[in-house]
Amino acid sequence: MTHPRPVFLSATVVAALVGLGFSVWSYGAPMTGIDDTAGPILTALGHAGIALCAVLFLVMARGRAAWAGLGLLAALLTSVAGFMLMQPGITLSALVALGTLLIGLLLGDTA
């Protein structure tokens, strides 16, 4: 039987990678109004950080609380940053990552 935590944390990684894609695209697309600015670079780093924390949480035996905390913080800040950049793609993916990460952490390791 599939464990729910890896499923949710995998969803977190996928959402964060989608957000990373949106950030990179926003940086290069003039119609976003935020092209060539620091904002999308920061959200790209935020999304990369979320994905990394989720993966490390799954694979590392030690320091899991720290990865969980960092992941949640990165997701929260990236959501706010996406909102202030007025980019729904970045914001929504960060919120999904935040939600799935939170649920995954709350569910525990067992089925």
Place this chain on the structure above:
Amino acid sequence: MIRLIATLAATAAALPVLAQDDWTAFHGDLAARKYAPADQITPENVGRLQRAWEYHTGDLSDGSGDLPPTVWSATPVYANDTLYFGTPFYRIIALDPATGSEKWSYDSQTRLEALTQPALKNRGVAYWEDEGAEGACARMVYLGTMTATLHAVDADTGEPCAGFADNGILDVNRWNTTNDRWPLSLLQPPTVVEDTLVIGWAGKDWAMSEAPPGTVFGVDARTGERKWTVEFIPDEIRPRTGTANVWTAMSADPELGLVYIPVSSPSPNFWGGNRTEDIPLATSVTAVDVETGEIAWSRQLVHHDIWDYDTNAAPTLVDLDRDGETVHALVQTTKQGLLYVLDRETGEPIFDWEDREVPASDAEGEQAAPTQPFPTAPPPTNDPEAWPGVWWLADLVSFGSCSRRAEAMRYDGLYTPPSVEGTITYPATAGGMQWGGGSFDPETGLYYVNASRVVQEYRLIPREEYEDITGDSGAEQGYSEMEGAPYGFYLMNFNNWAGMPCWKPPFGTMTAYDLAAAEKVWEKPFGQIQRYGFYMPKSWGTPTIGGPVTTGGGVIFIGASIDARVRALDAGTGEELWWDNVMAPSVSNPAVFVHEGEQYVVFVAGGNSILKPEVGDQIVAYKLPPE
């Protein structure tokens, strides 16, 4: 071509007004109403507005290479079924309004040097047609250059008009017989009143005391021959001062035969010890007979201007219903945030003025005027009695530096003179209302205008001390040499170390006035500050350069904001209905016209370093998609 489509029964305007599909002048029409009767785009459907096309001129520079930076503030002209505009590399481009494809272009081959400005600047072109005539140069397009030449080309082909001046090129600088400190830069297109081109010019009035004295020329549109000259600086003080020139757009009433001229301040901008005599035409709105150049009337808006409060926008001509009578009026917006409403036949105030006592100067040698004229109505866009005060957030970020600096500077209300200790100036040279002016809807009698709420620091620096400071005397912000004065000058926005404004938001507003009642109908923060890509709250607004256009559909179109967005607002409420991102701040008024039965809204996204260091070469046309 202007067509009389209908006589509009205006609620506020008793006189019939021309309806038009075209946009034949910089501000749409000679009245500078910035009003398009087109009504296809409404508050209900403006959300569906789409890009019809976009065009890039290629004429841009951010100043990092060999060329100076560009500031492109053109409003396109739509006439002769063609869209015409100038570029900051001093080219004329003619486009098909439906597709954005190029019909022709003309290169003036002018030197690309920022001779009188910190940047290569252009505000577009002018259009004239010889009514009833056909053939080459029966319709002409005019482009001015930084080097003071006016180029006239055939509107159909872009070929120079040989019958105009010297093979299509008029050297306006030859009429500058007083001094040649710099060329009379023609950055604003001429105002075309019937067969006369009314030409003003720009210079660098911040740089030196003795400067070319302000002049406006009336020129034959066909031949380029000078008809008349108006001069704004008295002969006897020309060795000590200059400018009071006209660098912005003008308006005209052909029925009265008057052109209305917004005159700027004398040189140097911030020191008047060299020119303590009255210069009654400086910083004024002046009406001139368009056939003879004789002054019909003049109203000085600032006495002994030492703040750079240039009258900076074409007055808007309006007909107001007052106590059952139609009053032919004009509205003059100002950097100070004051609106002056005058009878445009006589120059008499429609609403009373008061001469109020203002603070004296404490700078040695300066004699600030003891009083200044304040209109009793309509209410100003910016409070003349109090600056917005220190913003707690900026103060916190600066560890109290904003408060300490504010306490160390002088502020006694509007018209506090520049001082050695530093003066908080609000509104300052950045405005208040800027050169885009306001727009007037003759159907509703409402007048719409954007205003900046920018606090600036003015500081006189004794000459010896100034010499020790490395400054860029050509900059519009920062250090100004004021050669010939006992002081140099420092002017900067009152920001903290992080670039945050030290004063409370909002930083810019949009206001609707009922002019007949002389009251505000609504006022809202306008635009959004953007830093590092992040948008700040809408309630903060932004400083603006450029202005609005109102339409018969009840929609206001405006760029102007620092966030490089163009917007549509509900004219009734000020609610933001639509926006789009463009390449750089759109620092001019848009053009709105009907071509082949479809309403177009065209913005130029050229940028202006005063707002943010972002340049553009983009022109974007919007229209509704097919049903």
